[in-house]
Amino acid sequence: MHDLSFRDRAVFLAGPETLVVADLHVGRDEVSGVEFPLGERADLRERLDGLLAHYKPAVVVVAGDVLHSFSQISPAVTASLDELADCCHDAGATFVLVAGNHDTMLSEVWDGPIHESYRLTDGTVVCHGHETVDEDAERYVVGHDHPAIEIEGQRRPCFLFGEGTYRDADVLMLPAFNCLAAGVPVNTMQTSDFQSPFVTDVDVFCPVVYDTDSHETLTFPPLGEFRKML
Known part of the structure; x- marks a missing residue:
C-alpha cells in the first residue's frame, strides 16, 4: 500500500495521479428525509474540493453508485453531479464515471462516457464491485459494500485492503463517500455477508481508517485477528 494515500473516504494513487471515490449516492438526502446543515450538494462539493486542493490529481474516478435513486432523477441531482464535474474541470482533473448497480439512469444526466470498469496507467482496475469484471489487474479498487468498523462504540468508515x-x-474496498451512508460494520461479518464477489476471504482483509482529528491513517491487523481484540 506504499503508493496509496487515504483521506476523507477517498484514496489517492500516486503513480497514476488518480483520486478514487465510491458510492456518491447523489440524491440520497431526497429519499432519506435527513439533511446536512449545508445540504448534500454542498457537502459533496466542498469535500471533493478539499481533496482536489490537497492531492492535485490528474484524474478523478467515481467507482460506481454515482446516483442513489433507480427510478427518478430530480433537477437537484443533475445540478449536484454537474457541480462535481465542474470542480474537477476547474482543478484540471479529468472526471471519470464508472457505473454501479444504482446507476440505471446515469445516462439520463451524464452525456460523457460511462465505464463498466476503468484501467489506470499502473495496471489498477477501478470498478464498482457488485459483479466480476473480465479484466485482469495488478489491483482492483471497488466500492459497493460501504464498509465501516466499530471501535469502542464508535462507528467509523473504513477501507478494506x-x-x-x-x-x-x-x-x-472503499467506504461510501456520501456521509449519509453510515456504513455497514464489518466487525462480525463473514465472507458470505459481503455482496461484492471481490471479497473472497474477509479474514485476510486489513481495515484502514483515516482519523479526521489527527489526519493519520491507521492500518489494523487482518480482520481474522483484529476482531478478537475488539
Whole structure:
C-alpha cells in the first residue's frame, strides 16, 4: 500500500495521479428525509474540493453508485453531479464515471462516457464491485459494500485492503463517500455477508481508517485477528 494515500473516504494513487471515490449516492438526502446543515450538494462539493486542493490529481474516478435513486432523477441531482464535474474541470482533473448497480439512469444526466470498469496507467482496475469484471489487474479498487468498523462504540468508515486476494491481485474496498451512508460494520461479518464477489476471504482483509482529528491513517491487523481484540 506504499503508493496509496487515504483521506476523507477517498484514496489517492500516486503513480497514476488518480483520486478514487465510491458510492456518491447523489440524491440520497431526497429519499432519506435527513439533511446536512449545508445540504448534500454542498457537502459533496466542498469535500471533493478539499481533496482536489490537497492531492492535485490528474484524474478523478467515481467507482460506481454515482446516483442513489433507480427510478427518478430530480433537477437537484443533475445540478449536484454537474457541480462535481465542474470542480474537477476547474482543478484540471479529468472526471471519470464508472457505473454501479444504482446507476440505471446515469445516462439520463451524464452525456460523457460511462465505464463498466476503468484501467489506470499502473495496471489498477477501478470498478464498482457488485459483479466480476473480465479484466485482469495488478489491483482492483471497488466500492459497493460501504464498509465501516466499530471501535469502542464508535462507528467509523473504513477501507478494506486484501493483498493478493482476488485472482492473485490486491483488492481495496472503499467506504461510501456520501456521509449519509453510515456504513455497514464489518466487525462480525463473514465472507458470505459481503455482496461484492471481490471479497473472497474477509479474514485476510486489513481495515484502514483515516482519523479526521489527527489526519493519520491507521492500518489494523487482518480482520481474522483484529476482531478478537475488539
